[in-house]
Amino acid sequence: MSLPEHAAPVSFEVNGVAHSLDLPRETRLIYVLRNDLQLNGPKFGCGLGECGACTVLVDGVAARACVLTLKSVEGRKVTTLEGLGTLDLPHPVQAAFITAQAAQCGYCLNGMIMTAAAFLSRHPAPTLDEAREALRYNLCRCGTHVEILRAVMLAAQAMGAGSTAAGAATTLEGADHD
Ligand code: FES
Ligand code: FES
DSSP states (O other): OOOOTTSSOEEEEETTEEEEEOSOTTSBHHHIIIIISOOOSSOOSSSSSSSOTTEEEETTEEEETTTOBGGGGTTOEEEOHHHHOOSSSOOHHHHHHHHTTOOSSOTTHHHHHHHHHHHHHHOSSOOHHHHHHHTTTSOOTTOOHHHHHHHHHHHHHHTTOOHHHHHHHHHHTTOOOO
8 A cells, every 4th residue: 555645754955954854745845945944045936947046956956946846856965045155155156146246136046046056066167158058048037147147257267267267257347238
């Protein structure tokens, strides 16, 4: 006889803290993070996996929490914006977004920052086109794309990427919005 869906707690890690939650296993991860763990970094945008506002890292890979279920992260390590850095020691991507003032309403920023952090961890010396491609499926309704890309290239520079990123960040200085 199979157990009811909510009978077995789901164990996983969020921002370095172990959790075992007795919730319906099909619950969307975004609701677990925001409603049960009070982690409001991930934002609910489209709810369809299309805008990127809800992005988290699952075992270091950017993933959309609005389409993941609780059971899909069983045994995995989830990182939210809150776990990326601290106020005293922000992640280089977080620091670069502050430096570049890369926000208007800010609603897309969780997804932009989490996606950029995952991207730069695997591509530490990106070209501007590579960064643009990496963020292609993260939507910003405010049109802050130029500043966001500048922040990503500044972060790459800060993380030791070298001249390609430094040059691209400089090129974006003063650029108009797309
Ligand atoms: S809210 Fe998850 S992709 Fe839009
Ligand atoms: S800053 Fe408003 S949606 Fe991107």
